[in-house]
Amino acid sequence: DSGVTQTPKHLITATGQRVTLRCSPRSGDLSVYWYQQSLDQGLQFLIQYYNGEERAKGNILERFSAQQFPDLHSELNLSSLELGDSALYFCASSVGGLAGGPLGETQYFGPGTRLLVL
């Protein structure tokens, strides 16, 4: 158990809908990262937050947005969903984030949210 929790575990929705994925980092970790893993694209880095502020941005679509709250939990909002958004969405956390953005230090991954868009 990494100490990172994600909810929900599974989500089935329809095209055009909007969903929110939630992540609670390990106690004491200030950075949260979001990743998408699909069958055709593999793992992709979406975005990183450090202590409430956006730190680094990857291949995140404009239809997607994220935020990190004062209690350090994070939410990833996916809107106008398309079939191609079906994927596993992972959240990870790390202690800092000042060391240099994504993968600048060891990250601890949550179990993921499996999203299916029908």
Place this chain on the structure above:
Amino acid sequence: KNEVEQSPQNLTAQEGEFITINCSYSVGISALHWLQQHPGGGIVSLFMLSSGKKKHGRLIATINIQEKHSSLHITASHPRDSAVYICAVLGSNYKLTFGKGTLLTVNP
């Protein structure tokens, strides 16, 4: 050509064998990670390297910055090592790129 290439794509071994998985990259990097993804989907970060060699139990990771190459070795492999191993690099511009992974199956 992908910026991060892993080989082999698939690897089948017998329990006890020595395993090597390779990762080559074409960009300057500030760090390289090896991740392990189990059949259930969970991801574990195994190593973070910027130079040299690291060892954790039966796992050894090496990196050669000049040759832009890293290897992950597993000694005395065990069926519980069966997983997908993913190499990921952090570029000097903070761009993060993942390899496509190596599926390792260790048979008893």
